[in-house]
Amino acid sequence: MEALxxxxxxxxxxxxxxxxxAAVFPDTISGGGDFMKRLGMLALxxxxxxxxNTNFVAMIDDLKRFARDTRFHLDLRDAFRCRGASIECLNFKFEDxxxxxxxxxxxxxxxxxxxxQNERQVSQKMKARMQDGYWVFPAPIGYRYEKIRGxxxxxxxxxxANRK
Known part of the structure; x- marks a missing residue:
């Protein structure tokens, strides 16, 4: 939904x-981590x-989609700056x-x-569910997840899988 x-x-x-x-560069990888591992960003x-010799404007929907690591954010800004490209964000105004x-x-x-914080919360919840006896990993072949109240x-x- 967010990508749409x-x-x-x-x-x-x-x-x-x-x-x-001029072009659209979809990036399905989250803004976290090294931008040099994001195929969409590398393509851009x-x-x-x-x-x-062309001055482009790169547009992003949300600042958090740009980079969710402070060091990589600053490095990515420099990568655009040294290429003569500016960045515009729909919900944040970049100012030099x-x-x-x-x-x-x-x-x-x-x-x-x-x-x-989200990584920590997910890890804590997964650990608690495992300690309660629940499987928290992707469903193995022949199994699926079903939502059960409570x-x-x-x-x-x-x-x-049972029909053979």
């Missing part, structure tokens, strides 16, 4: 600003490298002022904090 919202919001934003969309940077860079860094750090998702034998 981004796919419609960004072209609407581009049209409202009078921008011509390669596209910019192939056209060094000391104050703007400070706020951007704080926002990037907040995204990193939320990502790490228990959440429970691993069940797939009915199709």
């Amino acid at each position: 919202a981004q796919e419609s919001r960004c072209p609407e934003y581009a049209a409202s600003k009078g921008y011509l969309v 940077l390669s596209f910019l490298d192939a056209q060094p 002022t000391p104050e703007g860079e400070f706020i951007e860094t704080i926002m990037a750090a907040q995204g990193a904090l939320e990502r790490k 228990h959440g998702k429970i691993l069940k034998m797939d009915g199709c």
Whole structure:
């Protein structure tokens, strides 16, 4: 659902600003981690490298989709800057002022904090479910998850697997 919202919001934003969309670079990987491992981001940077004399505007729907690690956020901003490309975000205004860079860094750090807190929460919940005797990993072949009131998702034998 989130990807669909981004796919419609960004072209609407581009049209409202009078921008011509030269290309779209979908990125299915979360904003966490090294941007050099994100295929969509690598394709975008390669596209910019192939056209060094053109000033492009890269659009992102949400600042948290850009990078959810403070160091990678700053490195990615530099990667765009050295290619002469600017970045526009639908819900955040990038400003090349000391104050703007400070706020951007704080926002990037907040995204990193939320990502790490979410990882911790998921890990804690998975551990608690395992300690209660529940399977928390992907369903093995021949099994599926079924939602049971009061228990959440429970691993069940797939009915199709029993028919032989």
